Amino acid sequence: MQDLVLTPTLPSYPQPHTDTSGKVFSNLSPAELIEHALRRKEGFLSSNGALVADTGKFTGRSPQDRYIVRDAKTADAVWWGEINIPFDEEKFDQLLAKMKNHLADKDLFVRYASAGADPNHQMRLKIVNTLAWHNLFCYNMFLRPSKDELKSFQSDFTIICAPDFEADPAVDGTKSPNFAILDLSRRMILIGGTAYAGEMKKGIFSVLNFLLPHEKGVLSMHCSANQGKDGDTAIFFGLSGTGKTTLSADPDRQLIGDDEHGWTSDSVFNFEGGCYAKVVDLTREKEPEIFDAIKFGSIVENTRFKPGTREIDFTNRSVTENTRTAYPIHYIPNAVLPSIGGIPKNIFFLTADAFGVIPPISKLNKSQAMYHFISGYTAKVAGTEMGVTEPKLTFSACFGAAFLPLHPTEYAKLFGEKMEKHEVNVWLINTGWTGGAYGTGSRMKLSHTRAMIKAALEGSLEYAPFRKDPIFGFSVPEICPNVPFEVLNPRNTWKNAEDYDRTANELANAFITNFEKFKEFADENILKGAPLR
Structure with a gap:
């Protein structure tokens, strides 16, 4: 019973367990993913039902560790510089092979989703996560195909996100152990060394920022x-x-x-x-729609509880100013669908x-x-x-x-x-x-x-x-x-x-x-x- 009443009021969270069976879990429901996340000690359940998780060392994006593979498709099209840092094709292949080897015996959470509400400009995604709460984040943030759509679903782009996999900068061509690499020809995004979930959502945004204006005039x-x-x-x-x-x-x-x-x-x-909103100093009085969207199925990142409770303390900045919540858009009552x-x-x-x-x-x-x-x-x-x-x-x-x-x-x-x-x-x-x-x-x-x-x-x-x-x-x-x-x-x-x-x-x-x-x-x-x- 003692474990049931422990409340994480300090910035120390339990480390996710490392025992894996090599199973692949596909398109689990939010309830199933929350069960996995709690069992794997990836976070806690708050009094309002939201899953509270930490993103670890990285509490925001790391823009200096984001790359785009430079090849025939991108060489003359991409705006190269401090924002779009070129990455070698061979190094990408090498890193991909190392990640696949690393994931071979890991439990994986796979999700098929889409980006783009307009069917004429929609991109279908396959997302591979090593963390259950990351897969719930993707359920919340991307479009959710129906069961009938999943029967014939073929992905256009793949995300592989493994926070526990780090690159070797001296060998792999990265600046740091953490990385987010976009390959627009192979249609893949590799993310490693960081558990900040926003890297996945912004990676797909960057992809659409290339494809839609460049190829479709959108x-x-x-x-x-x-x-x-x-x-x-x-x-x-x-x-x-x-x-x-x-x-x-x-x-x-x-x-x-x-x-x-x-x-x-x-x-x-x-x-x-879905929506990915900042929650520092959040109150129902100031932002009722966002406050009320934080419930079972939502994720709240890098927050802490009020002492002796499971009530989220939105004023707590002990981890970061960048505390956030991710919830599906239909949690907003007047959303357009x-x-x-x-x-x-x-x-x-x-x-x-x-x-x-x-x-x-x-x-x-x-x-x-x-x-x-x-x-x-x-x-x-x-x-x-x-x-x-x-x-x-x-x-x-x-x-x-x-x-x-x-x-x-x-x-x-x-x-x-x-x-x-x-x-x-x-x-x-x-x-x-x-x-x-x-x-x-x-x-x-x-x-x-x-x-x-x-x-x-x-x-x-x-x-x-x-x-x-x-x-x-x-x-x-x-x-x-x-x-x-x-x-x-x-x-x-x-x-x-x-x-x-x-x-x-x-x-x-x-x-x-x-x-x-x-x-x-x-x-x-x-x-x-x-x-x-």
């Missing part, structure tokens, strides 16, 4: 999407931590998806079958501005929209990647450079064509700081952000007076329902206006410096979207 997007009661679609671009999941989970609108989508000639469709919406009427660029100078809401003209799409400004939020412990100024092209195998201008070209054709409204939303920079100011109130987005969606800002921001050139509304007027002008929230001016000019100069590498692509209309000084 714009792949790092965004969330929802639709109103009249079917009007809105999409929210932004890096992790800027509010994509939170702001798209709106009780008054239907959720299409929270992170990855494609934009075709007549629709927007979700790549995934299948996850397909119409052409967007409103597009929101979300930025967590650590400088505290970007207005909380601005309307962008076409030049500014293209400029800021290519720039992709935000602050990386603590914990999203290894080594990031506080908000860090960054420019991530197309609001997702870390997942773009192609040059950003290829995505920007598609975005520009679609934006022009459909005459969508584009808004820049600052979910970051106000009243000063990070460390001095405060985070933008979620209630204010929701009110501004609601006003934009309902069209009430069409009748508001706008001012032109003297530094960035944005059109900024001077009034907005349920938002104090002084909040709309960030300069008014600073104690010292001169400090604001100096900081705003520093950020404007950072935009201009960052855009130098895109000048060769940008035409005169795009360059008109740059800061005014």
Whole structure:
């Protein structure tokens, strides 16, 4: 009985057992996978029924250990550099052989799933895991074929994820023992040395970011999407931590998806079958849809329980800031199923501005929209990647450079064509700081952000007076329902206006410096979207 009342309040979790029988478990249900995970000591069951698991040493993605095999298919197509690191074909074969040998006597959890709610652009997956909770993660995050579909299911792409297998950098061609390697010709992803489940989901996103724009002319997007009661679609671009999941989970609108989508000639469709939301400081009052989605079948990563209970302590940061939950999209009551919406009427660029100078809401003209799409400004939020412990100024092209195998201008070209054709409204939303920079100011109130987005969606800002921001050139509304007027002008929230001016000019100069590498692509209309000084 003693073991039954032990509660993991400290960052020490039991190590998964290593005794294996070499069995293969295919397409198990969530209940069966949870039974395996508990028996194998991969995690604990919380009081609300969710499986609580640790990701070990890696509590975020490791972008410097992600590779793409360089071969005839990718040599001239991939945007090689710090983001897309080339990997040798022979080394891939060598590593694959070593992984297969390592897995030969292991218990394996195999899942057949799909990515892409639009049947015309769907990719079928075979996923091989050594951890039961990883296979549950894939059940939650990818699309789940029906029993009839499984009878004739043939996979297009394979993921092999073995956290307990490490590469030998001196022999295998990796920088570190951990790795995530995409082979777009063999249609495989190898992941080893890391138990961070997000590597699997982002690996498939990267694959779709290569195949859909390059081969089908579909714009792949790092965004969330929802639709109103009249079917009007809105999409929210932004890096992790800027509010994509939170702001798209709106009780008054239907959720299409929270992170990855494609934009075709007549629709927007979700790549995934679930949501992967940050849960640090989560409460039902602030985010009821996400809070209530954490139940039996959901996974919560890297959290701890309140002492003496099995109640999750969402304020606990002892492991990481990047605590997350993964749940199937139908756990959100008003989700759109299948996850397909119409052409967007409103597009929101979300930025967590650590400088505290970007207005909380601005309307962008076409030049500014293209400029800021290519720039992709935000602050990386603590914990999203290894080594990031506080908000860090960054420019991530197309609001997702870390997942773009192609040059950003290829995505920007598609975005520009679609934006022009459909005459969508584009808004820049600052979910970051106000009243000063990070460390001095405060985070933008979620209630204010929701009110501004609601006003934009309902069209009430069409009748508001706008001012032109003297530094960035944005059109900024001077009034907005349920938002104090002084909040709309960030300069008014600073104690010292001169400090604001100096900081705003520093950020404007950072935009201009960052855009130098895109000048060769940008035409005169795009360059008109740059800061005014």
